[in-house]
Amino acid sequence: MIDKFVASMADAMAGIEDGSTVLVGGFGDVGAPAALLDGLAAQGARDLTIVIVAGGRDGSKIEHLLELGRIRRMVCSFVRPASLAGRLYQQGALELEIVPQGTLAERIRAAGAGIEAFFTPTAADTILAEGRETRVINGKNCLIEFPLRGDVALIEAWQADRWGNLTYRESARNLNPVMAMGAAMTIAEARHVVALGDIPPEHVHTPGPFVHRVIHVPE
Amino acid sequence: MADSEFQPLDRLGIAARIARDIPEGWFVNLGIGIPTTVSDCVPHDREVIFHAENGVIGIGPAPAPDAVNPYLINAGVQHVTLRTGGAYVHHADSFAIARGGHLDLCVLGAFEVSETGDIANWARAPDEPVKQVGGAMDLAIGAKRLWVAMEHVTKEGASRIVRACSYPLTAKSVVQRVYTNLAVLDVAPCGFVVRDMIPGLTFEALQARSEAALHREAQQ
Numbered sequence: 001m002i003d004k005f006v007a008s009m010a011d012a013m014a015g016i017e018d019g020s021t022v023l024v025g026g027f028g029d030v031g032a033p034a035a036l037l038d039g040l041a042a043q044g045a046r047d048l049t050i051v052i053v054a055g056g057r058d059g060s061k062i063e064h065l066l067e068l069g070r071i072r073r074m075v076c077s078f079v080r081p082a083s084l085a086g087r088l089y090q091q092g093a094l095e096l097e098i099v100p101q102g103t104l105a106e107r108i109r110a111a112g113a114g115i116e117a118f119f120t121p122t123a124a125d126t127i128l129a130e131g132r133e134t135r136v137i138n139g140k141n142c143l144i145e146f147p148l149r150g151d152v153a154l155i156e157a158w159q160a161d162r163w164g165n166l167t168y169r170e171s172a173r174n175l176n177p178v179m180a181m182g183a184a185m186t187i188a189e190a191r192h193v194v195a196l197g198d199i200p201p202e203h204v205h206t207p208g209p210f211v212h213r214v215i216h217v218p219e
Numbered sequence: 220m221a222d223s224e225f226q227p228l229d230r231l232g233i234a235a236r237i238a239r240d241i242p243e244g245w246f247v248n249l250g251i252g253i254p255t256t257v258s259d260c261v262p263h264d265r266e267v268i269f270h271a272e273n274g275v276i277g278i279g280p281a282p283a284p285d286a287v288n289p290y291l292i293n294a295g296v297q298h299v300t301l302r303t304g305g306a307y308v309h310h311a312d313s314f315a316i317a318r319g320g321h322l323d324l325c326v327l328g329a330f331e332v333s334e335t336g337d338i339a340n341w342a343r344a345p346d347e348p349v350k351q352v353g354g355a356m357d358l359a360i361g362a363k364r365l366w367v368a369m370e371h372v373t374k375e376g377a378s379r380i381v382r383a384c385s386y387p388l389t390a391k392s393v394v395q396r397v398y399t400n401l402a403v404l405d406v407a408p409c410g411f412v413v414r415d416m417i418p419g420l421t422f423e424a425l426q427a428r429s430e431a432a433l434h435r436e437a438q439q
Contacts, residue, residue: 081349089348105313
């Protein structure tokens with residue numbers, strides 16, 4: 001019997017190694033896997049690369065991981081200069097790769113879809129393209145982009161069944177389905193556990209094969 | 220110049236001027252700042268579908284304070300509502316909408332727009348220590364139309380309507396129209412063409428506040 005539910009946060013976090021690349025879902029607090037990020041802090045993995053849409057707002061779980069010194073590198077579209085992430089970067093204590101938001105999502109999707117590179121006009125005529133391959137395609141200057149693969153993805157879902165089929169609430173979907181595709185091991189925290197078959201097949205947002213572990217974290 | 224004879228639009232005035240030009244049926248993304256308020260200026264019975272790049276299609280007005288849905292926000296992390304007929308998508312699909320030419324219109328704020336349609340709206344210097352790019356570069360290259368909403372001049376009096384951008388570019392040759400607190404300018408092959416000016420403003424006074432050469436509508 002397939003059963004992706006784990007009984008404890010320790011089981012959810014088992015095997016996450018130092019040096020891992022961790023994809024983190026959510027947009028602001030909405031859809032952010034808060035319990036899993038607490039679990040990651042408790043588990044103790046360090047030297048992490050965190051991939052997230054916007055990094056380390058004041059009071060966020062990512063800021064807490066930065067305070068603990070667990071993060072070596074962040075890949076994101078936006079960091080406030082005055083935030084802890086911004087300050088650590090300026091002190092040379094954090095590596096930062098700033099990626100346009102759509103390119104970030106597409107690079108993770110590409111990782112999940114087996115696409116080894118793509119060209120996009122986004123950022124092609126900007127300073128972010130300096131020193132990188134560009135090519136004129138269909139009359140448009142385009143920039144090469146490579147996939148962003150995760151060793152682990154941490155996501156938040158609304159409902160989950162034991163096969164790992166997931167639904168999301170409203171705009172909490174955001175990056176969660178994309179992160180789920182892009183990592184070797186996707187761990188979801190779900191607000192509600194439902195029986196197999198309770199989610200109508202037409203309404204499954206992320207199908208179980210993209211999901212490896214689920215932990216029930218009630219509202 | 221008889222400055223006292225005209226009253227520049229305030230930020231909501233710019234938004235309202237933009238809203239006048241958005242017809243029913245368009246699919247529209249609004250950037251942060253002045254553009255966000257454009258949706259409040261479109262009458263509810265004119266069916267315009269607003270997109271937020273975090274993955275919401277069909278954003279409605281702000282919720283009443285006692286009716287906030289904590290799971291429903293826009294790209295500025297503000298609580299919003301969903302219109303009947305709206306939909307949620309994930310981030311890659313949402314940016315496929317933005318990058319793939321599916322938006323009829325995107326309205327962005329900017330620091331500068333050049334006479335060739337370049338936009339600079341994400342950084343004030345190439346060597347800014349911490350870069351904050353967000354989704355502007357994706358939105359700027361993908362929509363069928365890119366309009367910009369901004370003040371005509373900076374607080375220091377420098378024109379934002381320029382021959383060439385001095386701030387780092389967001390995208391090149393993409394802006395079709397600029398709505399400022401003084402005028403509506405189209406970016407045409409000849410450069411900026413004045414489509415509309417606030418009452419009491421003369422072409423000469425507008426030119427004096429614009430670094431790039433302006434063209435009268437009939438001249439182009």
